[in-house]
Structures are given as C-alpha cells and as structure tokens.
Amino acid sequence: MDQFSAMHTFRRVVDLGSFSAAANQAGVSHTVLSRQVKHLERHLGTQLLTRTTRRLHLTEAGALFYRHCVQILEQMQAMTLELSEHQQQPAGTLRLGVATAFGELELGRWLPDFVERHPQLQIELHCSDRFVDLLEEEIDVCLRVTDHLPDSSLVARRLATSEVLLVAAPRYLQRHGTPASPDDLAGHPLLGYSQLLHPQRLQVANDAGEQREILMPRRLSANSPMALRAAAIGALGIASFDRFIVDDALRDGRLVQVLSHWRQPARSLFAVYPQSRYLAPKVRALLDYVQHYYATPRWQG
Template identity: 85%
Template sequence: MDQLSAMQTFRRVVDLGSFSAAAVQAGVSHTVLSRQVKNLERQLGTQLLNRTTRRLQMTEAGALFYRHCVQILEQMQAMTLELSEHQQQPSGTLRLSVATAFGELELGRWLPDFVERHERLQIELNCTDRFVDLLEEEIDVCLRVTDHLPDSSLVARRLAASEVLLVAAPSYLERHGRPTSPEQLANHPLLGYSRLTHPQRLQLSDPQGEQREVLMPRRLSANSPMALRAAAIGGLGIASFDRFIVHDALRDGRLVPVLDGWQLPARTLYAVYPQSRYLAPKVRAFLDYVQAYYAHARWAD
C-alpha cells in the first residue's frame, strides 16, 4: 500500500467530513477511499475513524495520526515546491472566489496589473454570493466583505475596512423628502438585500454612541447588490451599500448620502485561504499584492 497516498486520503476524508465528499474531490469511488482507510487502520493496528450512517468521528488515535499526517504532508509539499524550479515563480492556475458585486466593480481596477506581472499564472475566477467551501471546491483564495467570519481552520487576512452607507437618488428625495432622524426612516421604503437575516432592519449609531434600531417597510428585496444599486439609482427607495459598490455613483451625484451624522456598522474586506505552513508562490504573490493595494484608502470621497 502507498502509505503517503493513504495519508492523503485520510486527511481529505477528515477535512471534508465524509467519504462521499472526499471521493468526489479525488475523482474516485467511495469504495476505493474506504478500502484505503481500512487498510491503513489494519497496517497501524488501530481504528482511526468511528463510522455511523450519519457522521464520521475520529478516534483518539485518529486525531493523533491526523496531526502527524498534516505535518508530514505539508513538509512533503514544501520540499516539492522548493525543489521544483517551475515553482520558484508564481505559475499554474490560481482559483479565486469573490462576491459578484466585488468582481464586477473592483477586480477590473487591479487584476489586469497583477496578471501582467505574472505571465506564467492563469486565473480561474468564481463570482458568487453564496457561501463557498474553499476545501471542498479547491479554492485557493476567497475575497470576502463581511461583518462576521465563522470559526474555522481557514486563515483570514484583513485587507481593508469597508464603510456601509445609507443612500438614495436625488430624484427620490425630491419626491418623498429627506429624512432627518432615524425615526423618519420608518416612513421610507428600504431596498433590502434578501440574503441578510433581517433585510429590512437597520442599526444606526451617532458620534456620541447613541444607537437606534429601525425597521423600514419593504418595497423591493433582491439577492443581487448590483440590482439593488440600479433600483436605488432609479429612485425606487433608500438602500444601504458598502462604499465600494456606490463610490462612483456618489462621486457623480446619481446617489447621495442619507441621514448625515448617523452610521451603519462597518464591514471588513478579508482574504481567506486554507491554512498551510508553506504557501504556494502563486497564493503568496496574490496575497502580497492585494494587501499592498488595499493598504491605501480606495473608496475615499
């Protein structure tokens, strides 16, 4: 039995939580992977996994073996990369995942320059607003703008703060009046992002730290920030956006801020990637580039 291959299989099964998911990723049958792990257990003389119809759970010996697997496999990867002249420069395919609005509005500003700097690198871009499992979908780096990152084994590198603004079209405010207090927002429709838990609820704070929670009536909800942006520019109602989504529209006057002096909770732009002791040159080059790019304020007035 190829013990290194069996160790890779065991780690993949544990990371993905099932033989089925690991088999899909590896492109082999469930039976092949199950046999590999059973042979590994037989060779080691101990049970590594407790199997039920609903879940897999590592035994105490399995957890110990997993830790050693991770160390050995990452050392092998580091050695291979260091010895390979091909890998001394960023090369191969970089699999990148971003939210749709970020992909449409931000990538054009800097991705061409990054690609031109690394001629041996190809980009495979996945633009989606759904949750992406980086391990299962074999994504190298995900750029996320969020106010919360769930606990996980992934690494999250902070790149920039993302201010959230309440905005409307001048034409809307001319027809319906400009709200001057949080309470007056209840008389205006909110264009809500439907993927939020509470798309019609806003939490506002003033410079003195006073906080208000406002529930606004619904006129339009959508699962696309770009569709909501178009609706806001068209004068359909008030909406909240990350500044990068409406920066250009604010600059040319198609949208204007609403309720000066009150702020929505800011969010953060992160680069999220699988944990590894040795980053592939393509991943390291990308992370260094985006961190340097967003080290300077990009969405200031």
C-alpha cells in the same frame, strides 16, 4: 559534529527501532550511526537511548529530545521547501472566489496589473454571493467583504475596512423628502438585500455614542447587490451598501448619502484561504499583491 545530521540519524534510529535498520536505509554502516548518536549524547551531556540485545529504549531525556527533534527537523524541511518555492515564478491556474458585486466593480481596478506581472498564471474566477466551501470547490483564495466569518479551519487575512452607507437617488429625495433623523427612516422604503437575516432592519450610531435600530418598510428586495444598486439609482427607495458598491455613483451624483452623521457597523475585506504549512507561489503572489494594494485606503468619502 554536524548536529542536524546527528538529529536526523537519531530520529531515523528511533523511528525504525534499531541501528541496523537505520543503517540499511541510510546506506551506511551500523558503526557510523552508533558513533553519531554517542557523539550527540556526549554533546548534550545525557543518555538518550538504552540498548538491549533485542531492542532500543528511549530514556526520559531521549523522549523529550525526540519530540523536539521531530519538530525542529519538520520546521527545517518546511522552511527549505517554502524558500525553494519562493524562488519559483507563480504559474498554473489560480482559482479566485469573489462576491458578484466585488467581481464586477473591484477586480477591473487591479486584476489586469496582477495578471500582467505574472504571465505564467491563469485566473479562474468563481463569482458567488454565498459562502463557498473552499476545499470542496477547490478555491485557492476567496476575497470577501463581510462583518462575520463562520468558524472554520481557514485562514482569514484582513485587508481593508469598508464603510456601510445609506444612500438614495436625488430624484427620490426630491419626491419623498430627505430624512433628517433615524426616526424619519420609518417612513421610507428600504431596498433590502434578501440574503440577510433581517433585510429591513438597520442599526445606526452617531459620534455621541447614541445607537438606534430602525425597522423600515419593504418596497423591493433582491438577492443581488447590483440589482439593488440599479433600483436605488432608479429612485425606488433608500438602500444600504458597502461604499465600494456605490462609490462611483456617489462621485457622479447618481446617488447621495442619507443621514451622513449616523453610521452603520463597518465591514471588512478578507482574503480567506486554506491553512497550509507553506503557501504555493501563486497564492502567495496574490495575497502579497492585494495586501499591498488595499493598504492604501480605497473606499473613502
């Protein structure tokens, strides 16, 4: 007996309410379907349906089997569709959402290679520092560095950890002195990111487990990390950044780390995308690529 075929038949009979309706839909005889269900009952060792002249009724065992039957058949259908799409070449338009700093500083490192690997794919970038509604704005995947994701039905795949560093230009430290402890920060202006709830407040901790919260005076705030980066390089004050934003400036000496023995809470790079029973090839291709790319630590001192 083909058990999956019998399960399809059983579900069709139950959904349509009669052997006759199921036989008409399947284009076979009433007898063929009735025989399949009887064989299924014999195989399972229990009665699934009771038959009257007017309608069919599920037995208790039949109701239990029907629930599992529906789940199994839908999983098989989803698996078949996913495997079929897995063989397809990613194509069409991939709508990718990123924060502005990530778009300017990170995408150039790996996006050209990704595009070259998938010539039938077009990329549509949406750069914004606000949390966008992926469903409303039809974004396929959003890459976001954050310490908090709002509760939602979206899937969030963690890709990497991003250190958060205090930095300043050597010229600023020469003029105003280098802080030796967290207490010294209260005498220095913080270049604050205005999108934060408390732009002038810092939390730091050391290896001994000591934690401090510092309120720094304001000199300049901005809603753009890239503008704050320019201000820090221009020696306007001390700033707090994800390492990927200032990594090149640290390497070439335009910025140096301040209070390197004190750490701020790290953040994470997430790939966020709508929940779905199966992923489109273009989405799966991007997720697999960035998962592999960021598996190698990229933002380290």
